[in-house]
Amino acid sequence: MPIQVKNLTHTYSEGSAFQATAIRDVNLTIEDGEFVCVVGHTGSGKSTLVQHLNGLLKPTSGQILVDGEDMFGDGVNKRSIRQKVGLVFQYPEYQLFEETVAKDIAFGPKNLGLNADEIDRRVRKAMAHVHLDYDKYADRSPFELSGGQMRRVAIAGVLAMEPKVLILDEPTAGLDPRGRDRILGMIRDLHAKGGVTVVMVSHSMDDVASLATRMVVMSKGTVVATGTPREIFRQADMMRSIGLGVPEAARLCAMLRQKGLNLPEDLYTQEELQQALLQLWKEAKQA
Amino acid sequence: MNETRISVENVTFTYDEAPEPALRGVNTAVRTGEFLAVLGHNGSGKSTLAKLLNALYVPQEGRVVVCGMDTADENNLWQIRQQAGMIFQNPDNQIVATVVREDVAFGLENMGVPTAEMPGRIESALSAVRMNAFAEAAPHMLSGGQKQRVAIAGILAMEPTVIIADEATAMLDPSGRAEVLDTVRRLNREKGITVVWITHFMEEAAQADRIVVVSGGEIVLAGTPREVFPQVERMRELHLDVPHMTDLAQELRRGGMPLPADVLTVEEMAEEVCKLLCPSK
Numbered sequence: 001m002p003i004q005v006k007n008l009t010h011t012y013s014e015g016s017a018f019q020a021t022a023i024r025d026v027n028l029t030i031e032d033g034e035f036v037c038v039v040g041h042t043g044s045g046k047s048t049l050v051q052h053l054n055g056l057l058k059p060t061s062g063q064i065l066v067d068g069e070d071m072f073g074d075g076v077n078k079r080s081i082r083q084k085v086g087l088v089f090q091y092p093e094y095q096l097f098e099e100t101v102a103k104d105i106a107f108g109p110k111n112l113g114l115n116a117d118e119i120d121r122r123v124r125k126a127m128a129h130v131h132l133d134y135d136k137y138a139d140r141s142p143f144e145l146s147g148g149q150m151r152r153v154a155i156a157g158v159l160a161m162e163p164k165v166l167i168l169d170e171p172t173a174g175l176d177p178r179g180r181d182r183i184l185g186m187i188r189d190l191h192a193k194g195g196v197t198v199v200m201v202s203h204s205m206d207d208v209a210s211l212a213t214r215m216v217v218m219s220k221g222t223v224v225a226t227g228t229p230r231e232i233f234r235q236a237d238m239m240r241s242i243g244l245g246v247p248e249a250a251r252l253c254a255m256l257r258q259k260g261l262n263l264p265e266d267l268y269t270q271e272e273l274q275q276a277l278l279q280l281w282k283e284a285k286q287a
Numbered sequence: 288m289n290e291t292r293i294s295v296e297n298v299t300f301t302y303d304e305a306p307e308p309a310l311r312g313v314n315t316a317v318r319t320g321e322f323l324a325v326l327g328h329n330g331s332g333k334s335t336l337a338k339l340l341n342a343l344y345v346p347q348e349g350r351v352v353v354c355g356m357d358t359a360d361e362n363n364l365w366q367i368r369q370q371a372g373m374i375f376q377n378p379d380n381q382i383v384a385t386v387v388r389e390d391v392a393f394g395l396e397n398m399g400v401p402t403a404e405m406p407g408r409i410e411s412a413l414s415a416v417r418m419n420a421f422a423e424a425a426p427h428m429l430s431g432g433q434k435q436r437v438a439i440a441g442i443l444a445m446e447p448t449v450i451i452a453d454e455a456t457a458m459l460d461p462s463g464r465a466e467v468l469d470t471v472r473r474l475n476r477e478k479g480i481t482v483v484w485i486t487h488f489m490e491e492a493a494q495a496d497r498i499v500v501v502s503g504g505e506i507v508l509a510g511t512p513r514e515v516f517p518q519v520e521r522m523r524e525l526h527l528d529v530p531h532m533t534d535l536a537q538e539l540r541r542g543g544m545p546l547p548a549d550v551l552t553v554e555e556m557a558e559e560v561c562k563l564l565c566p567s568k
Contacts, residue, residue, distance in 0.1 A: 176526070177528045
């Protein structure tokens with residue numbers, strides 16, 4: 001179920017004194033099975049872009065095609081598209097509202113008109129996905145949980161819709177290292193084992209380096225580059241020019257190459273840099 | 288430099304109706320002019336510790352002394368809060384006025400500072416955080432990092448000797464984070480303001496003079512960044528990270544490269560690796 005973004009432009013508050021064009025003429029296709037990370041400085045248009053992917057925002061001009069079908073075309077069932085494309089907002093825990101964790105997660109499936117057994121099955125499955133023990137947490141108030149747990153409840157609420165594409169806008173913002181690792185591990189599993197296509201907005205180049213199959217780099221409302229992390233992170237100067245960094249391993253690699261060390265120019269994970277340095281060390285000792 | 292600015296003595300604090308104390312028997316001290324980072328996972332007790340430092344909470348056992356004043360004495364309350372200003376996580380919850388200048392004036396009005404003195408204090412507070420160009424701006428039009436700098440200006444106008452930041456960068460993007468940390472580090476360096484910096488970002492803690500690690504309501508590790516971070520396994524057990532370069536140094540040492548264990552930054556790592564491997568000129 002590919003999502004195609006065609007000539008997308010979005011202007012907020014059009015016609016008012018506050019009119020502002022957040023994204024301009026964006027073209028992009030998200031294929032099945034991809035893990036796309038959208039990066040960009042604050043205000044570059046990342047959130048505006050992803051909020052179009054499930055029809056939450058309507059294009060000022062241009063189109064969003066889901067499975068070849070124009071999301072805002074006549075007679076298109078937006079509701080069924082939203083069910084297939086799940087969106088997790090920034091700080092989604094602010095949107096919890098039910099008395100219990102299970103009821104909160106059941107809210108979406110209930111609105112789909114599913115029967116009680118199916119709702120129960122989905123709630124249990126979604127809770128298992130986010131590593132929340134059903135017996136321990138189902139009847140607890142979501143407001144008694146830690147910040148990281150609340151966020152997992154909110155994500156479970158989207159997963160219970162069983163989306164084919166999952167969009168997450170900065171899912172780890174504000175979490176401690178443990179909370180962050182749990183959420184990222186869970187998203188990694190959904191993609192690798194659950195076959196879910198993932199689109200994630202992130203500020204952490206190290207997280208992007210370890211997860212993305214493809215990166216979309218935005219600046220000032222347009223897509224300025226797209227490619228694998230390896231293709232993007234070797235362009236450190238381009239990234240710096242738009243206010244972004246590269247992973248520390250990529251920075252170290254560039255710095256060492258400048259000092260004359262014989263390293264490939266496109267290393268960007270700690271693991272591969274480690275291997276390459278140990279290899280050089282072995283050769284140096286033998287020499 | 289060695290004068291004690293804040294001392295925490297055998298402090299135990301339990302929230303109402305909580306079965307267990309959030310902090311138990313904690314002892315620590317912050318020296319005048321020090322930049323102290325506090326690390327700990329969520330629920331470790333680090334935010335409780337922060338709130339004890341400017342008398343938002345008062346310990347049930349033990350005592351907290353800030354600038355020579357016991358926080359349990361209600362007569363000290365206003366003076367303690369003027370001396371030790373606090374910044375919180377969410378930039379949007381800390382701005383009260385509709386114009387930046389008025390937001391900075393808020394604390395001064397509460398303190399009863401004479402009107403004639405206010406403009407000068409506000410000017411100098413805003414210029415210290417390099418926000419004077421925005422004095423007449425509407426706070427909601429600012430970026431997260433700019434809002435946090437306005438919150439810091441509001442504290443600075445009260446001429447404090449201590450700034451306590453409880454995850455002040457958690458909700459910001461990388462450039463906003465750098466902008467806020469750089470501002471506070473400059474105030475620490477240039478004005479000698481003592482800083483207690485609570486964070487989840489190890490790269491921020493690496494820039495502190497000293498780190499304390501809180502877990503299970505107790506201080507479990509303390510020392511300079513170079514003493515604390517090389518304890519990679521211990522930090523992981525505490526559900527914390529270490530800077531990427533410290534981790535890489537450990538792995539390379541395991542592979543037989545004689546690198547120091549206390550490498551913290553990319554620049555240091557490049558230099559150390561070069562000593563071993565770079566072609567001689």
